[in-house]
Amino acid sequence: MTSQRTSTAPGSDVRWLDADELVAWKRLVAVVELIPSVLDAQLRRDSGLTHFEYLVLAMLSEVPDRTLRMTALAHRTNATLTRLSHVVRRLEERGLVLRFPCPEDGRATNARLTDEGGCVLTEAAPGHVTTVRESIFDALTPEQVSELSEIADAILRRI
Amino acid sequence: MTSQRTSTAPGSDVRWLDADELVAWKRLVAVVELIPSVLDAQLRRDSGLTHFEYLVLAMLSEVPDRTLRMTALAHRTNATLTRLSHVVRRLEERGLVLRFPCPEDGRATNARLTDEGGCVLTEAAPGHVTTVRESIFDALTPEQVSELSEIADAILRRI
DNA sequence: AATGATTACTTGATGTGTCAAGTAATCCTC
DNA sequence: GAGGATTACTTGACACATCAAGTAATCATT
Numbered sequence: 001m002t003s004q005r006t007s008t009a010p011g012s013d014v015r016w017l018d019a020d021e022l023v024a025w026k027r028l029v030a031v032v033e034l035i036p037s038v039l040d041a042q043l044r045r046d047s048g049l050t051h052f053e054y055l056v057l058a059m060l061s062e063v064p065d066r067t068l069r070m071t072a073l074a075h076r077t078n079a080t081l082t083r084l085s086h087v088v089r090r091l092e093e094r095g096l097v098l099r100f101p102c103p104e105d106g107r108a109t110n111a112r113l114t115d116e117g118g119c120v121l122t123e124a125a126p127g128h129v130t131t132v133r134e135s136i137f138d139a140l141t142p143e144q145v146s147e148l149s150e151i152a153d154a155i156l157r158r159i
Numbered sequence: 160m161t162s163q164r165t166s167t168a169p170g171s172d173v174r175w176l177d178a179d180e181l182v183a184w185k186r187l188v189a190v191v192e193l194i195p196s197v198l199d200a201q202l203r204r205d206s207g208l209t210h211f212e213y214l215v216l217a218m219l220s221e222v223p224d225r226t227l228r229m230t231a232l233a234h235r236t237n238a239t240l241t242r243l244s245h246v247v248r249r250l251e252e253r254g255l256v257l258r259f260p261c262p263e264d265g266r267a268t269n270a271r272l273t274d275e276g277g278c279v280l281t282e283a284a285p286g287h288v289t290t291v292r293e294s295i296f297d298a299l300t301p302e303q304v305s306e307l308s309e310i311a312d313a314i315l316r317r318i
Numbered sequence: 319a320a321t322g323a324t325t326a327c328t329t330g331a332t333g334t335g336t337c338a339a340g341t342a343a344t345c346c347t348c
Numbered sequence: 349g350a351g352g353a354t355t356a357c358t359t360g361a362c363a364c365a366t367c368a369a370g371t372a373a374t375c376a377t378t
Contacts, residue, residue, distance in 0.1 A: 014285040014288055015289075017291070018183050021296055021304060024315055027307075027311035028307065029309045031191070031315060032190070032194050032195060033195075033237045034237055035187075036191060038318055040366095050333095050334080051290050053337095069356085071355090073278065076253065077192075078188075079192075080335085080336075081356075082336065082337080082357090082359090083334085083335060083336075084357095085357065086334075086335075086359095087334085087335095089358090090334090105343080106342080106344075107342070107356045109356075109357065110357090121314060125173075127176055128276060129173055131172075131174070132175055133176070134317070135314070136187070136317070137184075139316065140310060140313055140314070144186070144306070144309070144310050146179060147307075147310065148183050148186075149182055150303070151306065151310075152186035152190045153186055155190055155299070158293070158295070158298040159193050196336095199336095199363045211362095229326070229327065230326065239365085240328090241328085241366065242366075243363080244327065245364075245365075246365095248328085249363095264325090264374075265374075266325095266326045266373045267325090267326060267327075268326075
């Protein structure tokens with residue numbers, strides 16, 4: 001995968017991964033691949049939401065007036081504006097979110113969680129949290145949770 | 160998101176996340192969301208491959224005869240057989256892998272890395288490893304790398 | 319050796335994400 | 349206050365993933 005191999009190209013001073021890094025990397029890739037599918041599967045099955053849709057609703061629910069600008073919402077959900085735009089349109093069609101122009105800035109659009117969206121979120125939350133706990137936190141000691149928190153933070157600041 | 164709220168439904172004995180877990184979870188979700196897009200962006204730009212396509216080629220390259228059954232390849236790449244089937248068909252159309260029926264089991268299909276696929280992989284590897292190093296491992300201490308490895312392993316065994 | 323169950327895929331339809339391009343409002347500078 | 353540049357989105361085309369269903373070979377049982 002990313003193991004050492006003899007370099008042929010001139011000037012290829014690549015710092016390959018050592019054995020420990022390679023093992024860690026393969027495991028991280030697996031985690032990064034599998035976590036979304038586990039979350040998506042449970043939420044779709046039980047609540048008819050993707051994990052990203054859940055995140056969008058959850059972010060709106062945590063905020064005054066349950067309202068955020070698209071850009072702010074994109075930032076909080078780590079998504080591109082394009083992706084968010086498509087998802088919010090679909091959520092609006094389903095009545096879970098409402099879009100309206102921002103009064104302070106004519107370029108901007110606000111997204112607001114509707115009452116129905118709040119209900120859907122409230123009903124989805126227990127099952128989702130249970131899945132998160134069972135598939136992640138029940139596997140980790142409290143020390144590992146805090147280590148994970150710092151590791152993830154370090155990576156995020158790099159990206 | 161997954162914060163505590165008063166439970167209304169009867170029998171809802173959900174174990175909500177505490178503050179530390181919530182922070183760790185939000186960071187992990189961000190990492191899990193962002194890592195694939197970082198890897199995909201670099202590989203697509205520089206090598207015309209998705210990260211998953213790279214993984215498929217890499218797994219084949221590590222194996223005797225550069226050949227694996229679809230099921231084994233799906234397992235190694237943490238993918239569903241359906242997803243793999245589509246991807247391998249596209250890779251075959253591009254001449255990077257070859258498919259042929261497995262002699263030992265008439266139901267099974269073998270996928271083999273072609274010479275051209277090996278070349279594409281060899282050319283893609285340095286840039287990919289550099290991206291992995293810069294966006295992940297350069298941010299972590301050696302202790303964090305080994306902690307990450309164990310944390311990921313613990314999660315994987317749960318999933 | 320026939321039948322049903324299982325395994326190993328493949329295929330087609332649908333949904334979601336990404337990229338490139340477009341629109342429209344605001345900012346900025348002269 | 350008239351330009352161009354930037355910001356904040358939206359849209360449409362295409363690529364990729366997922367789901368349900370289908371096919372075909374093998375295994376397991378009688």
